[in-house]
Each structure stands twice: as structure tokens, then as C-alpha cells.
Amino acid sequence: MEDKILFFVESEWPLLLVAGVLMFMIFKGPLTRRAVGVQEVDPVAAVQLINHEDAVIIDVREQNEWSQGHLPGARHIPLGDLSKSMQSLEKHRGHHVICQCASGMRSMRAAASLKKAGFDRIYSLKGGISAWRSAGLPVEK
Structure with missing residues (x-):
């Protein structure tokens, strides 16, 4: 099972990177708004x-x-x-x-x-x- 997860991460890292960037963009707006008051x-x-x-x-x-x-x-x-x-x-x-x-x-x-x-x-x-x-x-x- 761990081998399959590791293989997925190694082979699909661009997809995971895009998903991470999208999550950052989605949550960045509300955090910025709260921060500036x-x-x-x-x-x-x-x-x-x-x-x-x-x-x-x-x-x-x-x-x-x-x-x-x-x-x-x-x-x-x-x-x-x-x-x-x-x-x-x-x-x-x-x-x-x-x-x-x-x-x-x-x-x-x-x-x-x-x-x-x-x-x-x-x-x-x-x-x-x-x-x-x-x-x-x-x-x-």
C-alpha cells in the first residue's frame, strides 16, 4: 500500500502541485481580508x-x-x-x-x-x- 502511495506521489507530483496552488488561492483571499481588518x-x-x-x-x-x-x-x-x-x-x-x-x-x-x-x-x-x-x-x- 505504501509503495502505491509513494508511486502515485512520484508520478503525479505536477497534479499535486497544481492542487496545492489552487487550495492556497482559494483560502488566501479570506485570510488576507481578515488580516487587514x-x-x-x-x-x-x-x-x-x-x-x-x-x-x-x-x-x-x-x-x-x-x-x-x-x-x-x-x-x-x-x-x-x-x-x-x-x-x-x-x-x-x-x-x-x-x-x-x-x-x-x-x-x-x-x-x-x-x-x-x-x-x-x-x-x-x-x-x-x-x-x-x-x-x-x-x-x-
Whole structure:
């Protein structure tokens, strides 16, 4: 039995390597989110923050994505420009800030950067504009 297992491992190591990498990628996202301390909000919670707490929305997508539609009242700062836009965001330091992208991945990175810069009421829109649209919420161009 041990010989069969050893033979399998020796002959199928590329398959095992791919499986290991996939497992890392699957579990890396949730661990990263917890580590940076950024809270994700779904579209309904985001609307509540916008309506009741005057949350600021930062859309970190690229210009072509922004042009296809964005959340009403969102401010457009592509992820690559976020670090040089920090000074202009200082006036929002005490506000709730929701970062948003297409699916939630870039917005999590943006939110982590803002959190690291000292913003404490920072959120990432879970599922991004895709989830927003799926919830039937308005988009403007």
C-alpha cells in the first residue's frame, strides 16, 4: 500500500502541485481580508451607509469600466492612482468610505491601503458593481 502511495506521489507530483496552488488561492483571499481588518458590505448594507451615514463611495475601476456605469455619487479614483490621491481624500477621514470595483477584489486592496493610511471606517463592496446591479440598484453614466 505504501509503495502505491509513494508511486502515485512520484508520478503525479505536477497534479499535486497544481492542487496545492489552487487550495492556497482559494483560502488566501479570506485570510488576507481578515488580516487587514477591512469589512465587506453587501449592496443593501452599502445603501444604508450611504443613506444614513453619508458614506463616500470610491470607484477604483479603470476609466473604461467607469464609463459603462457607476454607483450614483461615486468618486472615480483608479486603483493605480489611489496613493497619489490620498491627500484629496483626507477630508473624508472621519466618514464611512466604501471602496467599489467590478467584483470586490480591487476594492479590497484599495480599502486595505486606506486602512493602512489611517482611515478607520473603511469598507469594500462585496461583489462590486456586479452585485450592486444584481440587487437591482441604480447605476449612472
